[in-house]
Amino acid sequence: xxxxxxxxxxxxxxxxxxxxxxxxxxxxxxxxxxxxxxxxxxxxxxxxxxxxxxxxxxxxxxxxxxxxxxxxxxxxxxxxxxxxxxxxxxxxxxxxxxxxxxxxxxxxxxxxxxxxxxxxxxxxxxxxxxxxxxxxxxxxxxxxxxxxxxxxxxxxxxxxxxxxxxxxxxxxxxxxxxxxxxxxxxxxxxxxxxxxxxxxxxxxxxxxxxxxxxxxxxxxxxxxxxxxxxxxxxxxxxxxxxxxxxx
Amino acid sequence: xxxxxxxxxxxxxxxxxxxxxxxxxxxxxxxxxxxxxxxxxxxxxxxxxxxxxxxxxxxxxxxxxxxxxxxxxxxxxxxxxxxxxxxxxxxxxxxxxxxxxxxxxxxxxxxxxxxxxxxxxxxxxxxxxxxxxxxxxxxxxxxxxxxxxxxxxxxxxxxxxxxxxxxxxxxxxxxxxxxxxxxxxxxxxxxxxxxxxxxxxxxxxxxxxxxxxxxxxxxxxxxxxxxxxxxxxxxxxxxxxxxxxxx
Numbered sequence: 001x002x003x004x005x006x007x008x009x010x011x012x013x014x015x016x017x018x019x020x021x022x023x024x025x026x027x028x029x030x031x032x033x034x035x036x037x038x039x040x041x042x043x044x045x046x047x048x049x050x051x052x053x054x055x056x057x058x059x060x061x062x063x064x065x066x067x068x069x070x071x072x073x074x075x076x077x078x079x080x081x082x083x084x085x086x087x088x089x090x091x092x093x094x095x096x097x098x099x100x101x102x103x104x105x106x107x108x109x110x111x112x113x114x115x116x117x118x119x120x121x122x123x124x125x126x127x128x129x130x131x132x133x134x135x136x137x138x139x140x141x142x143x144x145x146x147x148x149x150x151x152x153x154x155x156x157x158x159x160x161x162x163x164x165x166x167x168x169x170x171x172x173x174x175x176x177x178x179x180x181x182x183x184x185x186x187x188x189x190x191x192x193x194x195x196x197x198x199x200x201x202x203x204x205x206x207x208x209x210x211x212x213x214x215x216x217x218x219x220x221x222x223x224x225x226x227x228x229x230x231x232x233x234x235x236x237x238x239x240x241x242x243x244x245x246x247x
Numbered sequence: 248x249x250x251x252x253x254x255x256x257x258x259x260x261x262x263x264x265x266x267x268x269x270x271x272x273x274x275x276x277x278x279x280x281x282x283x284x285x286x287x288x289x290x291x292x293x294x295x296x297x298x299x300x301x302x303x304x305x306x307x308x309x310x311x312x313x314x315x316x317x318x319x320x321x322x323x324x325x326x327x328x329x330x331x332x333x334x335x336x337x338x339x340x341x342x343x344x345x346x347x348x349x350x351x352x353x354x355x356x357x358x359x360x361x362x363x364x365x366x367x368x369x370x371x372x373x374x375x376x377x378x379x380x381x382x383x384x385x386x387x388x389x390x391x392x393x394x395x396x397x398x399x400x401x402x403x404x405x406x407x408x409x410x411x412x413x414x415x416x417x418x419x420x421x422x423x424x425x426x427x428x429x430x431x432x433x434x435x436x437x438x439x440x441x442x443x444x445x446x447x448x449x450x451x452x453x454x455x456x457x458x459x460x461x462x463x464x465x466x467x468x469x470x471x472x473x474x475x476x477x478x479x480x481x482x483x484x485x486x487x488x489x490x491x492x493x494x
Binding site: 123233240 | 254333363371398399403404426470475477478479480482483486490
């Protein structure tokens with residue numbers, strides 16, 4: 001096991017670059033923190049390049065290297081207030097477009113809060129979705145808060161990116177209904193209506209789904225809410241609709 | 248308008264004590280930050296004792312005092328990274344027990360994450376609940392992150408505290424079904440089954456609802472999830488069940 005004791009070490013500086021989207025795009029790598037996520041990544045088919053730990057006794061079976069670091073180095077690398085005992089450098093997956101879209105998908109248009117995106121991915125996995133598609137303006141999947149909020153679900157569910165206008169067209173070409181969410185020009189969700197396959201389109205926390213996408217959908221729905229209430233959280237709305245639309 | 252320029256001012260020290268639960272219990276007051284929450288509080292029947300602002304031109308119609316403070320004082324008082332232009336000191340509401348429990352209620356047993364509790368309150372208001380009851384071990388309603396996550400819903404919905412064992416008995420005495428959530432010894436939620444009135448009992452993020460409460464309920468349910476998934480977030484589960492159980 002190699003040891004790093006200085007926060008000014010060049011490797012530490014290189015790992016810290018993965019805190020930014022730019023750094024992650026340049027290397028194709030990202031960081032995960034804590035035993036739970038590292039165990040999930042080891043158990044899934046994630047390629048782990050490096051494990052960094054403060055525990056001298058740490059052992060793991062994988063193809064990369066293990067670095068033993070001091071608490072100070074760990075604190076430098078961690079994005080959390082309480083630094084974990086372990087961090088791993090993982091390779092981003094390259095997601096090929098699915099051969100069939102005949103399933104349940106969630107499309108995110110400009111969802112900006114990392115906690116919301118992570119929770120939606122966790123919810124999509126739990127509620128039997130086939131994949132999640134992150135459109136323009138949606139926060140980066142490999143943002144540390146997104147990863148933490150997924151609780152590891154990102155390792156179990158295909159997650160795509162791309163222009164949602166094109167994705168919506170592809171769903172429609174395969175006769176999979178695309179269900180948008182909107183507060184105006186939409187129908188209240190019909191509790192009895194379920195679909196074997198569908199794409200659910202949810203939008204930005206303040207602005208909702210952009211009008212040009214809503215114009216492309218098969219139908220647009222809303223969840224009727226109390227007049228004293230301004231809105232539902234986008235993660236909550238996604239959970240309710242995913243559950244309600246599945247038979 | 249009175250002016251405070253020093254972060255060491257005695258009033259500033261007294262307001263800062265409201266950052267802790269102990270401080271809030273000693274005074275019966277709590278802080279809210281930002282225009283949206285202050286506007287919601289002014290519009291609702293919340294008693295505002297003091298408004299603290301960095302805007303010399305600020306005007307509001309209410310019975311308390313307005314203090315003009317410097318940016319440094321505001322930064323000292325704020326719990327957020329980007330201090331707002333306004334903070335208000337509000338009086339806690341005294342909630343009397345409702346005369347009838349014939350409605351939709353959400354009972355929280357040891358829900359510890361402030362974001363979850365705030366989001367559940369926001370969701371309960373949106374989905375037509377009559378009230379939320381915070382049991383032992385649930386984070387304080389007046390925690391700054393809880394308040395922020397409610398987005399003002401706490402001013403529009405009755406929120407009670409107390410021993411949930413007693414509350415469950417009271418619901419049952421009024422023949423209102425109490426529906427617990429559990430992963431074992433529970434039935435999958437029946438999508439078609441709805442209730443005109445019910446109490447939904449959800450629990451701690453890791454431990455769930457305590458067994459002694461689950462033993463008291465009318466029935467216990469779970470949401471069937473993917474075997475690759477560990478759990479749903481408690482806020483998401485609450486949203487799905489509140490929606491699904493209402494006719």
